[in-house]
Amino acid sequence: MVEPFSVRDCALIAIATGQYAYTLTELRDRLEIITPSCIYYHFWGGLLRPKFDNPEYQNDFAIWVYQGLRDKPLAERMALIDPSKYHDLEDLRGELIDILEERIDESELLPWMKANQRFYFVRSQTVVFDTRVRLDTPERLGEHIPHMSLGSVFYHFIDARRRPPWGRDDFSHWVTGFGDDYAELVEQISQIDPYFTSLVELRDELTHVFAAHAPGGGA
Numbered sequence: 001m002v003e004p005f006s007v008r009d010c011a012l013i014a015i016a017t018g019q020y021a022y023t024l025t026e027l028r029d030r031l032e033i034i035t036p037s038c039i040y041y042h043f044w045g046g047l048l049r050p051k052f053d054n055p056e057y058q059n060d061f062a063i064w065v066y067q068g069l070r071d072k073p074l075a076e077r078m079a080l081i082d083p084s085k086y087h088d089l090e091d092l093r094g095e096l097i098d099i100l101e102e103r104i105d106e107s108e109l110l111p112w113m114k115a116n117q118r119f120y121f122v123r124s125q126t127v128v129f130d131t132r133v134r135l136d137t138p139e140r141l142g143e144h145i146p147h148m149s150l151g152s153v154f155y156h157f158i159d160a161r162r163r164p165p166w167g168r169d170d171f172s173h174w175v176t177g178f179g180d181d182y183a184e185l186v187e188q189i190s191q192i193d194p195y196f197t198s199l200v201e202l203r204d205e206l207t208h209v210f211a212a213h214a215p216g217g218g219a
Helices: 024-031 036-048 060-069 072-079 089-104 138-147 150-162 170-176 180-190 199-212
Strands: 005-021 119-135
Touching: 005 024, 005 036, 005 150, 024 060, 024 089, 036 060, 036 089, 036 119, 036 150, 060 072, 060 119, 072 089, 119 138, 119 150, 138 170, 138 199, 150 170, 150 199, 170 180, 180 199
Parallel strands: none
Antiparallel strands: 005 119
16 A cells, blocks of 8 residues: 655755855865755755746856856856766765866966855755645646645655655655556656756646656556
């Protein structure tokens, strides 16, 4: 018997760390010591914040490098990092540092150029709310997804990857419990990339995948 799917909502609370950087060298040095929750916030937090510019740069590091230092080549390299491919935030930290050090080695001047604005390191704390919505079948879950808040989509499809089973979203993990008849649905959910998109688009894609596998949905 599969337990009902419990719909949760969440918010990311931004907490100042007092750490900041003006140069690439300072950014590299701070990245070596900051808490992993900073890495998480600066990659994923933007999905829950309104964005009015630079939509091509998904993470805060790339946005700052582009806006503050006008270093488009480095901004593009950093923007290509997909954090969903890293189950461990320490591995993601290492990738960031490697990219920065590679860029620092390319120029004697660039590492010490001062940005026109500081990069402020912010850590995150996730606050979770119980919506009291319980769903007992994959079909009912699919019907409810279009009505989910963006916080719920974030919690169940993105933040879930930090919880056991590591690297897996709540939707595909729960649907797996209904057996082989839903194996294709599980596979389609698992193939959705949560990063290079908005939460609205992610909700729409999930809605489409569930609808296609519903009775009469054409799957």
